[in-house]
Amino acid sequence: MSLVVSDLAKHYGDVPVFEHISLNVQPGEFVAIVGESGVGKSTLLNCLAGLDHWDSGSVAIDGIDLSTLDDDARARLRRAKVGFVFQAFHVLPHLDVAQNVALPLMLLQQADNGRVQAMLDAVGIGALGQRLPQQLSGGQLQRVAIARALVHRPALLLADEPTGNLDPSTAAQVMQLLIAQTLQHGTALVLVTHALHAAQQADRILRLQADGLHDVSDVDS
Numbered sequence: 001m002s003l004v005v006s007d008l009a010k011h012y013g014d015v016p017v018f019e020h021i022s023l024n025v026q027p028g029e030f031v032a033i034v035g036e037s038g039v040g041k042s043t044l045l046n047c048l049a050g051l052d053h054w055d056s057g058s059v060a061i062d063g064i065d066l067s068t069l070d071d072d073a074r075a076r077l078r079r080a081k082v083g084f085v086f087q088a089f090h091v092l093p094h095l096d097v098a099q100n101v102a103l104p105l106m107l108l109q110q111a112d113n114g115r116v117q118a119m120l121d122a123v124g125i126g127a128l129g130q131r132l133p134q135q136l137s138g139g140q141l142q143r144v145a146i147a148r149a150l151v152h153r154p155a156l157l158l159a160d161e162p163t164g165n166l167d168p169s170t171a172a173q174v175m176q177l178l179i180a181q182t183l184q185h186g187t188a189l190v191l192v193t194h195a196l197h198a199a200q201q202a203d204r205i206l207r208l209q210a211d212g213l214h215d216v217s218d219v220d221s
Contacts, residue, residue: 001062001081001155002026003048003188008057010043017043020212021057027155027186030179032193032202034216039208041192042087045158048190049084050074061156079107083154083187085162089145091133097144098129104152119147122177124170138165146174150181157181159191163198175201 008021017040025031035041046052048059050066059066062081066074078084083104091100102116120126123143133141142165149157159178163171175198182189191198199205206213 001186001188002060003156003190004058004060005048006058006060008044008047008054008059010040010047010052010054016210018208018210018212021208023190023206023213025156025188025190027188028182029204030182030189030191030202032191032199032205033208033213034193034199034205035208037194039210041208042160044208045084045160045190045192049078049082049158051078051084079104081155083149083152083157085145085149085157085159087160087164089141091141091144091148093133095133096129097125097131097133097136100133100144101129101147101151103148108152110152115151116147119151122150123147124173139167139170142166143170143174146177150177153181153185153187155185155187157187157189159189159193161193161195162191163193163195171195171198 003025005021005023009019010017021044033041043052047054061077064077069077098116101119102111105111117126120129123146125140125143128140146162162178163174166174178189179201181187193199204215205217207216
């Protein structure tokens with residue numbers, strides 16, 4: 001499944017966040033997006049998922065132009081095809097860890113406790129399934145968010161600073177897991193990061209600036 005972005009622009013009032021964003025990510029490809037704080041990396045990721053609105057241009061997932069879909073249809077598309085690792089986690093406080101991770105499968109009516117436990121094990125929190133989010137550290141919550149994004153084996157994975165709250169060892173483990181997902185399931189991965197070690201593992205590194213995305217794969221990012 002591919003992600004195709006054409007001449008995307010986003011403004012807040014008269015102030016442009018970004019313009020002329022074009023991007024084509026193929027199945028199994030890992031693209032890292034870097035850039036200065038405040039340039040709009042998280043906003044761009046939200047637009048790619050259809051969570052935020054843009055002013056011009058288009059975003060197509062698996063050949064489907066998101067601008068042709070209403071909010072409900074976008075939600076159904078995300079549910080079936082997209083995994084999203086939010087920078088702020090968005091873990092539901094009234095559900096335990098295992099229930100949070102199982103949520104995408106429940107929404108797809110594909111409940112599978114074995115897959116949930118395997119994903120918890122893969123991110124290193126296999127023994128914490130019955131704990132509530134408020135009993136976890138920031139790094140543990142980050143791993144819950146990553147497990148939830150991966151559990152339904154999405155065709156497109158969007159990750160906003162997925163290693164930002166993790167120690168170096170766990171960060172390396174998480175990156176291996178994200179990359180394995182792209183290789184094993186042909187997932188298209190778009191990762192926003194400040195971490196150079198994470199970006200350097202990508203097939204391409206793109207720098208977001210107000211006037212577009214610039215390939216910096218062959219230079220120091």
